Amino acid sequence: MPHGQLVSEPLLPGESLSSVQAQARRPILRAKSGPALSRESIHTVERDGISYLVSENYSYKSEAYYAILMQETQGLRVEPGTKAILDAFVVPICLERARMDGIPVADYSISQSCIPAPAVIYGLNYFACTSHFEVLGQDDSARELVRHVTNNGKYPFCSQCLDAGARIERAVSIFGNVSCTDPAFAEMAAGVWESFRIPLVEIVCIRGPGGFKLSSICPVRYSRLTPGEKELLSLYLSGQVFL
Amino acid sequence: MSRLGIFVDRKTLSSTEQLNALIRCRDTAEEMGHGAEFIFPVDIRKIPQVDGLFIRARTDPMNITYVASRMAAFSGIPVIDDPDSIQVCSDKVHMYARLMHAGVGIPRTLFISHRELTPGRAREVFEELGSPVIIKEPSTSFSLRVEKVEDPVALLQVARRYFKLSDWVVAQEYVESTYDWRVGVLRGRFLYACKYIIPSQTFKIQDSVNGHIVYCGVESVPPAMVPPAVIDLGVRAGQSIGNGLYGVDIKEGPAGPCVIEVNDNPSLEGGEDTAYPHVYRDIVHTLLET
Numbered sequence: 001m002p003h004g005q006l007v008s009e010p011l012l013p014g015e016s017l018s019s020v021q022a023q024a025r026r027p028i029l030r031a032k033s034g035p036a037l038s039r040e041s042i043h044t045v046e047r048d049g050i051s052y053l054v055s056e057n058y059s060y061k062s063e064a065y066y067a068i069l070m071q072e073t074q075g076l077r078v079e080p081g082t083k084a085i086l087d088a089f090v091v092p093i094c095l096e097r098a099r100m101d102g103i104p105v106a107d108y109s110i111s112q113s114c115i116p117a118p119a120v121i122y123g124l125n126y127f128a129c130t131s132h133f134e135v136l137g138q139d140d141s142a143r144e145l146v147r148h149v150t151n152n153g154k155y156p157f158c159s160q161c162l163d164a165g166a167r168i169e170r171a172v173s174i175f176g177n178v179s180c181t182d183p184a185f186a187e188m189a190a191g192v193w194e195s196f197r198i199p200l201v202e203i204v205c206i207r208g209p210g211g212f213k214l215s216s217i218c219p220v221r222y223s224r225l226t227p228g229e230k231e232l233l234s235l236y237l238s239g240q241v242f243l
Numbered sequence: 244m245s246r247l248g249i250f251v252d253r254k255t256l257s258s259t260e261q262l263n264a265l266i267r268c269r270d271t272a273e274e275m276g277h278g279a280e281f282i283f284p285v286d287i288r289k290i291p292q293v294d295g296l297f298i299r300a301r302t303d304p305m306n307i308t309y310v311a312s313r314m315a316a317f318s319g320i321p322v323i324d325d326p327d328s329i330q331v332c333s334d335k336v337h338m339y340a341r342l343m344h345a346g347v348g349i350p351r352t353l354f355i356s357h358r359e360l361t362p363g364r365a366r367e368v369f370e371e372l373g374s375p376v377i378i379k380e381p382s383t384s385f386s387l388r389v390e391k392v393e394d395p396v397a398l399l400q401v402a403r404r405y406f407k408l409s410d411w412v413v414a415q416e417y418v419e420s421t422y423d424w425r426v427g428v429l430r431g432r433f434l435y436a437c438k439y440i441i442p443s444q445t446f447k448i449q450d451s452v453n454g455h456i457v458y459c460g461v462e463s464v465p466p467a468m469v470p471p472a473v474i475d476l477g478v479r480a481g482q483s484i485g486n487g488l489y490g491v492d493i494k495e496g497p498a499g500p501c502v503i504e505v506n507d508n509p510s511l512e513g514g515e516d517t518a519y520p521h522v523y524r525d526i527v528h529t530l531l532e533t
Contacts, residue, residue, distance in 0.1 A: 086304045
């Protein structure tokens with residue numbers, strides 16, 4: 001099981017209890033070396049007869065998804081699998097799969113109307129992406145947020161209760177390694193990697209009185225990686241770090 | 244006595260026929276000595292309490308039906324449609340790739356990536372498939388995002404529109420017919436057959452013509468009147484997808500029958516099973532008694 005890389009990346013301000021687009025506040029920086037991480041580029045790392053496909057967008061019906069699907073259809077060994085991708089990016093399924101693999105996960109419920117606040121909520125519909133979640137506060141905006149996420153009650157959503165003092169934290173996982181020094185995140189990233197085998201994802205967690213729990217995992221754009229993350233990814237892509 | 248969960252989405256309940264079909268399913272389970280209850284999206288946590296789950300809502304890996312199916316699978320509960328079937332059948336690229344790999348006859352088919360589609364490639368598609376060409380957005384249902392194009396320029400226009408929803412689209416040889424066979428397959432066995440009579444104004448089983456929705460006619464056909472080659476092809480197509488319930492659409496082209504698509508969650512509310520009164524019994528038996 002991989003261990004966390006000790007590259008310092010402090011938490012960004014304003015991440016807790018506010019409406020956030022998960023990737024929105026990372027600086028855009030370049031890697032020092034390695035393959036070009038251009039927009040929508042897809043990279044492959046070969047290890048022990050398995051192709052690990054690296055992409056900033058693994059979503060359903062994306063170029064990366066179909067590249068993986070074609071390899072699966074031919075009986076080739078490829079990671080991540082299309083099923084893992086589907087599981088990963090639909091929050092309740094992600095949490096259930098992770099829970100079954102021994103990862104601590106946030107308690108969740110599926111609803112179509114108002115829920116107790118504060119809570120973090122994810123849309124469950126064709127256009128929802130886990131990288132965009134909302135934090136429901138105890139104020140007048142709650143009803144409007146639910147209306148927004150459910151498209152006026154048309155679609156259900158997944159909610160996770162936020163206990164007093166709980167905060168949302170995020171980290172990018174690169175082949176199961178995170179660039180922050182937090183051992184809880186390092187352990188979480190390793191567990192998520194073992195379960196889903198997705199080389200590049202952002203892990204969203206809730207840290208609170210009940211512990212450190214997985215909230216969701218979501219895709220991450222190359223342009224949002226920090227220099228340390230880009231360097232780490234480049235090392236994997238160029239074969240200088242082994243899985 | 245076992246408990247059948249029937250997963251429904253209120254968005255699915257748009258017609259009396261659909262509601263009647265759901266009630267017929269529930270009544271059949273009860274006549275067979277089982278309990279039956281409807282499960283709505285907000286009741287997903289009840290899924291581990293049932294002994295079998297029958298999903299009767301529009302399936303897609305990106306909607307709540309896939310969550311329900313996956314939850315049932317996590318709990319080891321028999322489910323129709325199972326997650327694999329939803330994944331394959333909801334995506335025409337996946338479905339055709341599976342059929343091609345299994346050697347099931349389909350019209351000549353190409354997958355086109357947004358990265359490779361140029362005017363030159365569009366011309367090549369016509370050279371390979373002839374004219375007209377059918378363009379499909381992979382996750383379309385009820386032929387909503389299926390269009391017939393006559394030249395490379397139109398192909399480019401339609402494909403670029405569909406690329407907003409998918410990085411790949413399907414281009415397929417056009418097979419003309421006045422009706423499609425629909426062969427129902429359950430656990431790899433023939434279940435029912437009917438004809439979908441295509442409206443004269445269109446080439447699809449459902450279309451919007453001058454602002455009005457036109458639907459196909461449905462004609463349930465007894466097994467003795469279905470060509471054996473059609474039944475055989477339908478069963479092989481179903482088997483190539485998985486072990487669930489499928490509605491296989493087949494056209495009889497000049498080169499013989501070919502599969503147009505395999506649907507999970509096939510419609511049973513339009514009279515498809517009129518000549519096959521045992522269909523719901525077979526489904527309930529499969530979920531609860533095997």
